[in-house]
Structures are given as C-alpha cells and as structure tokens.
Amino acid sequence: MSRLLALTRPSLLPGFHLAGVEAFAAEDAEEAEQIIGDWLSAGEVGLIAVDDGLLAEFDPVFRRRLESADQLPCLAIPGGGPLGPEGSRKRRIAELIRRAIGFHITFKGEQV
Numbered sequence: 001m002s003r004l005l006a007l008t009r010p011s012l013l014p015g016f017h018l019a020g021v022e023a024f025a026a027e028d029a030e031e032a033e034q035i036i037g038d039w040l041s042a043g044e045v046g047l048i049a050v051d052d053g054l055l056a057e058f059d060p061v062f063r064r065r066l067e068s069a070d071q072l073p074c075l076a077i078p079g080g081g082p083l084g085p086e087g088s089r090k091r092r093i094a095e096l097i098r099r100a101i102g103f104h105i106t107f108k109g110e111q112v
Contacts, residue, residue, distance in 0.1 A: 003046030005039065005072075007032055007054065009079060021049075029057035036066060045071045047100070053079040075100050 006016045006023040016023030026032035032054045039048070048066075055076050058066070066074050077096065098104045 005046050006049045008051040026054060029054050033058060033062050039072060040069055048072050048074045049077045050074055051079040052076040
C-alpha cells in the first residue's frame with residue numbers, strides 16, 4: 001500500500017495539496033460516498049484518509065461496504081474544526097497515527 005488518498009472538505013484541499021498528498025474534495029457525505037464508490041469499483045489500492053465529519057454522515061450500508069474493502073482501508077482524520085487544548089490535539093493525532101501504522105509515537109518534549 002503506497003498510495004494515500006485524502007478526501008476532505010473543499011476549504012482544506014489546498015493544505016493537503018501543499019503537503020504533496022493526493023487529495024479530493026467533497027461538499028457532503030453523498031458526494032464523498034460517490035467518489036469512494038468509484039475508487040472501489042475501479043479497484044484502487046491504498047489508504048483513504050476521510051474527513052471525520054463526512055465519515056460520520058455516511059450511510060450505514062455504504063460504511064459496511066467500505067469497512068469490508070481490504071484494498072482501501074479507511075482512516076478518519078480531523079475535519080479542521082477546533083480540537084480543544086494542545087495536549088488533546090496531540091493525543092488525538094498520535095492515536096490516529098498509531099492506528100494507521102501500528103506504532104505509538106511521542107512528540108518532542110512529551111513524556112511516555
């Protein structure tokens with residue numbers, strides 16, 4: 001799996017592109033489901049990073065289809081809204097990375 005596909009709201013798209021990520025925009029969950037459905041039908045392989053706000057609105061039937069698709073595992077990413085205090089943000093990001101790669105990371109200056 002060497003490909004990352006990010007699916008986020010249009011306002012966040014430029015940031016992903018600046019980071020060199022192959023990113024796509026969706027205004028709502030229905031549009032996001034259509035984009036992901038096309039990837040599944042085309043046999044795309046990689047990791048999908050989806051805006052957590054969009055993912056929360058997915059149809060339950062589609063969500064089960066996505067969860068059973070081994071070639072495109074899905075990872076929820078923060079959608080750009082406030083995440084709370086700095087420590088909370090770091091913990092959330094560390095947990096996302098740990099689930100994605102299987103390792104716990106620490107940030108500089110953080111105690112284990």
